[in-house]
Amino acid sequence: MNLTEFDKMRQGKPxxxxxLDLRLRREAARLACAKFNAHPSKGNLRHITRLFSSxxxxxxxxxxxxxxGTQIDVGERVFIxxxxxxxxxxxxxxxDDVLIGPGVHFYTVDHPREPEQRAQGECCARPIFIGNNVWIGGGAKVLxxxxxxxxxIIGANVVVKRDVAENERYVG
Incomplete structure (x- = not known):
């Protein structure tokens, strides 16, 4: 069975x-985001949320x-x-009950350290898990x-490079 690049990505494989299929999927997500960002409203929010897995x-x-968008699942009472x-x-x-400050970035994708592999577009991705009642300060980056x-609680403008325990304050 030949896996598509999308299948490989979703299964955590390189x-x-x-x-082309992945580029078209990213383009569709960009267009959905652009519709909402140009005219933010509950009606236009559906362009984004229909991408989400939940x-x-x-x-x-x-x-x-x-x-x-297809790999994002969000609990109840979340503010982004x-x-x-x-x-x-x-x-x-x-x-549930997660507050995400302005300019927060979540990066699941990673790239090879070898320039030849990077030039060929090869990459891998690892999931990010945010528990309940978490507050992530503005400008934070989660690797x-x-x-x-x-x-x-994640401090503003920090790069989160390791797991953060329950009830921990991570300020970089």
Whole structure:
């Protein structure tokens, strides 16, 4: 059975990000985000949320960007502030009652360290898990494969390079 690059990506295997199907999927997500960002309203929010694998009650401020949207699942009562970026080549799970500050970026995708492999578009992705009742300060960057436990607080402008335990305050 031949797997598509999309299948490989979703299964956590190395995949080629310059594959035509993946580029078209990213373009569709960009257009959905652009519709919402140009005219933010509950009606236009549907352009983004119909991409998501799941969501409940959700507020997203304008400036939201994602790669695919299909690998984002969001719990109840989640607030995503202005200008957030979700690079969702792997799953991004966001629990209930999560506050995400402005300009927060989630990066699930990673690239090879060898320049030849990078030039061929090869990459891999690892999921990000955000527990319940988490607050992520503005400008924070969450790297691939990170788990943030319930009730954690992530400081503004930090790069989260390791897992964060429940109830922990991570300030870089």
């Amino acid at each position: 995949f080629n990000a310059i594959d 969501f409940d009650s959700l507020v997203i401020e304008p400036g939201f960007q994602c790669d695919y 502030n202005f200008n957030c970026v979700f690079l969702d080549s792997a799953n991004i799970h966001i629990g 691939p494969g990170i788990n943030i436990g319930h009730n954690a």
